[in-house]
Amino acid sequence: MIEFTIEFCRYLLSTSPPTKARERFWLGLTVVFSLTYSLMALQKAFDSTYVVQDDARQHVFWMQRFLDPSLFPNDLIADYFQTVAPSGYTTVYRLAAGWGIDPLLFSKLLPVAIALVTTIYCFYCTLLLFPVAIAAFSSSLLLAQSFWMNFDVVSATPRAFLYPIFIAFVYYFLKRSWLGIGGAIALLGLFYPQYVFIASGLLLLQVIEVEKGSLKLCKNWQTYRFCGWGLAIAFAVMLPYALKTNVYGPVIDGSQAVNLPEFWAEGRAQFFNKNAFLFWTIGERSGILPPLLPPLIWLGVFLPFCLPRLRRSRDRFPLVGLIQPQIRGLFLRLGCSSLGMFVAAHLFLFKLHLPNRYIEHTWRFLLAIASGIFIAILWDAALKLKVEKHQLWGRMAAIGLAIALLGYPIYTPSFPRTNYRPGRLPELYSFFQQQPKNIAIASLSGEANNLPTFSHRSILVGREYAIPYHLGYYRQFSQRIRDLIEAQYTPELSVVKQFIDRYRVNFWLVERSAFSPEYLENQGWLHQYQPQTQQAIADLRSSEATVKVPVVAAAIDRCRVFESGDFVVLDARCIVGNPSLE
Structure with missing residues (x-):
């Protein structure tokens, strides 16, 4: 019985390409961890009668009108936030209110579903790029830890919906699903229109290939048709925004904002910083780097630089051969698309919303996948060391990686960060x-x-x-x-x-x-x-x-x-x- 148990554990922990049983096991474990993190957040959400997430105070309060239309009559604040709310986001809460669910209660429950869908899509995205189930589990776990350390998903505001929808877009993009990318782009437009530009950039760059160090146009006609379909959906989704006149416009521009204290230190919308390095790197709304990521996720930064050496040592790192060719193109094109929009948002300041919104979410997604792949490669190599004197060190390294991955919520007292405000x-x-x-x-x-x-x-x-x-x-x-x-x-x-x-x-x-x-x-x-x-x-x-x-x-x-x-x-x-x- 003991030997059977040991062999069964080795089978499940194997880093070989997944069988259906092993894939289901790691997917199930991903779901368990996702729900565990969500329950930790729910404990804070229901800690007392009067608790609200900080950002939800802006975006959810006016939705009480769905239950009682007589609330907030002639209210400038309520009218404004209702006007600027994306239609898809509004519809979800309206449907919940139609079932008698209080919007504030719904905003506390919704992150559970959003987090679960996001981690599942991340799991399958990773499998498409690297068919090793433990890598998919690691990527999903790191992404979940990442978004539970910032306030996007827990806020249940429009940007919370970005995660499942955009990762679904990437999944269907890799699968070359016409219906899938069309639906995902349409949903992006309804919930978080800014990322339609990122999706469009990825599609446009798909027709450009790198061959022997030079750029050339793709010769595959199917690629043009696929990208054209996605871009047509993007155009149709964004056209109403271009034609719509906002009763609270115009949007402030950079030349106006730089002269207002609201956009400097201690201002409500702090953006500018006299320190240029801080402004461009870790500025909350202006910087290129995402805030507060699990330390292990930064391992993904080193994957592109280490890959050539890992490939030259395939006898020691056999899983490197399972990395799918399209991963390089996806990472490059998605990175370029996000970086391009980040620069454009700085050039047309506030007309395209906040610059860091175009890059921080992409960072989290790409780093999570790259780190999950790298962890699986290193884990496999550490457990398969053949020299006896190195085996102990290899096992210790593998255990250390597992502790760093699984134990992050334990050695991070603030996890999960929710920014719930008690009344x-x-x-x-x-x-x-x-x-x-x-x-x-x-x-x-x-x-x-x-x-x-x-x-x-x-x-x-x-x-x-x-x-x-x-x-x-x-x-x-x-x-x-x-x-x-x-x-x-x-x-x-x-x-x-x-x-x-x-x-x-x-x-x-x-x-x-x-x-x-x-x-x-x-x-x-x-x-x-x-x-x-x-x-x-x-x-x-x-x-x-x-x-x-x-x-x-x-x-x-x-x-x-x-x-x-x-x-x-x-x-x-x-x-x-x-x-x-x-």
Whole structure:
């Protein structure tokens, strides 16, 4: 029995080309690990009643309208994010809402399915390029670890759908499936249109071949037909975007953005950096390198450089012969397509969205596949060392690789990184839920960012929603913030009344500690709204000497309708109708 068990384990762990049984085993193990990682994320998602993923606060809150169309009436923020949401993404949530599933709940469950589909497609993509099941398992595991260390998939926002759809596109591209690539390109256009350019670039470059160091056009007519079909689908998908007029346009350009503090350090959309090296390499939105990858995935960088030597030593690295010829073309063309769009996005800054979006996802996918292949080759060589004195070292190296691959979540305390934000004030959320649906809440507090999600009520402004890319939206939003800063810190009741009337404010959420110069000085994001913030700080300093306090501060004791710790909710009607606050 023991001998049978040992032989069975050797059979499963074999790095030889897969049989169906061995392939099913490694695919099943891939699914198990994918679900395990997802369950780890779900634990954080349901840690308390009020929990929301950071990016989902922007993209999901307005979808409560699918369950109750009367929510967020005439809400600038909700209308804007609904307008810019891709149609495929909106449709998925609308269908879920049609089944009575709350959008916030759905956003927590959806990453499980997205992660599972992504890892399965990655598994089969790797098999097409290198038919060794343990390599496919390693690639899928590394990719899963990679996207659970960033916030794309867990956010359940449009970019989460990119992973399964784009990897499906690559799979059908390798299979030369006309229907498959057509469907994948169409889905890319519906969920993440930017990557239609990457897919189109890959198709275009398919007609260019490298032969004896020179470039030449492909002579295979079927290749032209296949690529033409894909490009026709891409054109049809992108045409509506080209013809569509955004009511919140135009999109800001680089020459405008470089002069705005919003795009510099501490700005809401930090992009520029005075350090050119950091800007081009690891800039969050501008850099060419993806953030926070599992260390082992960088092994894939060395595969292209090591392949010639590995091929010369096939007796020691026999699996090298199983690498399929199309892998070189795929990696080169996909890399060139992504790099080309990365450069184009920098040249036409913000017109093509953010530059790093075109390359970081490609990096993760290609590195995961290359690393999985390299790990399998090294693992096989280490376990098949024939010299007895080297066998122990080989087995230790193989075990070390396995520990590095499987143990990453154990020796990485932050895994999985989810950026789930717990709500700290459930009583506050309940209070606003009991108010009419058409109320407007004014607040400079960070807690205001949670109110649309947890209370389903409109806020005037919030840092989370200060997205400066569409000028038609941001000009209105920016003016609201400036007016709110001025109104919250002015000692003139007439200014406060004018603000309340203009924006039809019903409630004002403030912190008692907000009426000190230090509070505003520590609110870095407000510093981009000048001169109002600086004037407010100056007024607060002068009020300490003159004892002339802001109207809103004076209203705390007279007009509060709710209080929890440092947070106080004021009735705007009380402020307007109380002349003694002057």
